[in-house]
Amino acid sequence: MVRVMAETRERIEAALSSIDARDHTDLPRLIDEIHNLPPQASREMIRQLGREAGDKILVLLTLITKSRDTDLALVAVETMASIKSLESALALQEIIKTASDKKLRKEAKRSLYRMKMAGVEVEELTEEETPSPERELMPRPRQALVSHIDGVGGRLIWIVMERPLGALSLVALGITDTEGIKECLDVNLGKKRLKQELERIWKMEDLTVVEVPATYGQLLVREAYQRNLKAGIEPPLEYKKWQKAMEEGEISDTSPLIYRELQQEEVRFKAALLLEFVDFLSLPEFSSWFFELDSVATYALELLEARQSKIILSDWARREREARIIGKAVEGLFSGDYPFLFKRRLEEMAYILWKTDRREEAKKALAAALALGEDGDQSLREHPLISAMVLRSLNLAIQTIVAGSSKM
Template sequence: MSGPASYRPLLDAALADPATGVDRLAALPPDELDAALREGVHERGEAVLPLVTALAERGAGPTRRIAKRVLYRLAQSGITPPARETRPVIGRRPERPLRAWLSGIDGSGSRAAWILFEGGYGGLALCSVILNDVEGVMEVAGGEITKKRLETELARLRASQKLPWVELPPEHVIARVSEALALHPARGTGPPPEFSRWQRVFQSTGPGTGADVAPAGENPSVDQTSAPTNDPLLAERAAQLFHLPELMGWFLDPESVQSDAVKLMEARSSRLILSDQIKAEREAAIVTQVLERELTDEARRRWAKRLTEMALIFQMTARPDAAALARAAAGQLMDAGRGIQHIPFARGLAQRALEVASEVASGRISAGDVRRHPPERARSPQ
């Protein structure tokens, strides 16, 4: 090849078939490659840009240097390769919940929840919250966590918790958090400031699975039969639930029935009322007064909700009988046509509250130790 014209067939072939043409051009001696590219730029202009760019990227040694010089000359004349779309080395994925846990509900309507999230770059973060069905989100903590640390914390939790602690689908637990958050606007409050770091995560996440961190076996499923039932025979036995360790703290707030407890103590110790039947009737009347005053429609719905949530806990801890009793008691509380005084579980709530209030009045226990109302959250600034 002695002159520029002799490179024209080679350039034409390379433009027609770039896959093999680039390799054929790269095989030329450096001076001939330089001459061929100069001729191509002179006659074809921008059309040879893909060939030169490929040589600059795939060539080695002199081939790459020659191609880069040609690209520089093209750039000086205003011809540049199109900008490439760049992507980050590690793509950020949306956060997603992997696993979640819920505790049982205590007598004040509070429970704990853990939600394990996978972060945008694959790391794990654990959000721990205390939820209350009156006040909303009470406490928030958490942060980044490793798989090993998570298992350690779970083992410690199972060993120390007084209430049962079960793993549930993340969407179920997130729904409970959402319910708690929805309570704040009506009360003029907001969640703790610590929740702000999790706000975006809860809003942006969708249901997810995490096979890499999920426990062995199948993921737990929520039994849809935890809804209230209409079973009068079971409901008559619902007071048996108060003997379960998880429900030992379930009773109406003793402070709200303190005066009623004093009346009950006076009736029991009165020397004027000698008949046991009359004393029993007097006690029943006091209990009914407490029920009608304290268990409003809203309170009935709240206690029914607590029972259905505990029914799910009982089911997942292999106690179907307790779950059935809880559902039946919830069914009676949700029945607006049933008088509150005719609901055995409700009477149990009142009777236990009166007994505890009597202990407080006698000075045997502290009122603060048995208070059932959660501490009110500070009002949000207007």
């Protein structure tokens, strides 16, 4: 037993010597080894490490307070009180705020009081700072990646969730801005496997992926869920176990990320940018930005009929006739809340372009977004990007219609 204790102690000390306070996924295994020691031996080891390691052991002690062994957790709290530092006092405050075990919170309060008597000063906790004890076990977003948005407002979101004792899960969601969360998958991963999985995501073909703040990824998921509710569409069952964690915490800044990089005034009044919007449609990320055949078939047939008409018109009159058809299509397609959705797509895509070092294209995308809806339907009909996108959709629809007719 002495040999087992010595080996366990050596492994813990080796881990403590290189630990990063934000990355302690290897320690849960060591905690299990401490649990497997006889009760008296495990308690003595914790106390001895506390005396010798000081603040460095706080990460380990904090994890032990969240373990299944209440007696050992109480010893960890007691040991924290022997480390008379501000960091230890703050760790005790966190236990008081979040621990679900009443005995543990009571012991933490006693330990904190003893530290105050020893001269360690910390701010008093208020009732407002004391959240529900269940937050102790609440997974928290640690990292988030998002893909570009496709032509129907769909994108992928990956969120790394940190669970109790440093365990990690990768939650992958497929969302659209009209129907909300369509897919949800999750997998539990170790640090090494997570790194490999994220590298695989970065290298996925036909997807442009960028990292966003973890809370912003959380915000996008919340917004998507609200669309589920609005559309009356049930989210996937797999999402249910993450829903509470996704809704936990307040997100103060909910504006699109591009506004943290660019000011509206910087691009709003640059008319030259508006004239170059059609360049977007040649970018890989915009290749699917067109309307499906079912939604444009009526307008496409009208445009096809105009082009095949045997009535002789001047070039100007022919262009005017096509422009009227395109304008009518714009009014029909960009109705309801679609202009708002389209604006948000452009804002999100502007950030994708910005983060992939296409700064001028990002400015154009933001300018296109800001130009939407300022003058009602007139601004929609005269918006170069919208006109180009609708014309592309009509031309693709005409190709499909003609190809179908030739086979009959």
